Amino acid sequence: MTQNVLPTTGIHLLGNLLDCDRQQLAHYRQPELQRLISDLLRETALQELGSYYYQFEGGGGVTGVSVLAESHIAIHTWPELSYVTLDIYVCNYQTHNTHKVGYIFDKLVQAFRPKNVVRNEVVR
Numbered sequence: 001m002t003q004n005v006l007p008t009t010g011i012h013l014l015g016n017l018l019d020c021d022r023q024q025l026a027h028y029r030q031p032e033l034q035r036l037i038s039d040l041l042r043e044t045a046l047q048e049l050g051s052y053y054y055q056f057e058g059g060g061g062v063t064g065v066s067v068l069a070e071s072h073i074a075i076h077t078w079p080e081l082s083y084v085t086l087d088i089y090v091c092n093y094q095t096h097n098t099h100k101v102g103y104i105f106d107k108l109v110q111a112f113r114p115k116n117v118v119r120n121e122v123v124r
Contacts, residue, residue, distance in 0.1 A: 009092055011097070011124070013119065013121055014121075015084075015088075015105060015109075015117060015120070016084075017084040017086070017109060017117055018082070018083060018116040019115035020083065020112040025082065026059075028077065029055055030053050037051070037073060040103075040108075041068070044103055045100075046068050046069075046097065047068055047070065060080070062075070062076070062077045063076045073087070073089075073104065075087075077112075084114070088104060105119070
């Protein structure tokens with residue numbers, strides 16, 4: 001049986017942002033983080049279909065996901081650990097979006113100012 005596979009059908013970036021700037025993490029509460037993600041999606045012309053972001057009580061972090069026509073972006077922050085995780089996946093079905101994912105990833109790194117970044121890229 002022959003299997004048809006489209007070349008580079010998508011790009012999936014996974015990131016761990018370690019030793020982030022605590023002031024920046026404190027700044028990005030639920031509304032600010034959701035607005036930042038939505039702004040980045042508009043800048044890159046990725047289509048946000050819906051989103052859900054939740055602020056944990058007591059100065060805790062934020063967990064959120066935006067569902068895209070092209071796939072998704074998920075983010076989790078832990079201010080008490082100076083830590084952020086990123087999960088960004090977009091398909092390249094109708095438009096080549098790889099550069100857009102890299103742009104969003106880089107902008108989020110700039111926003112949180114981590115001392116260390118672990119970035120994993122999966123080409124699908």
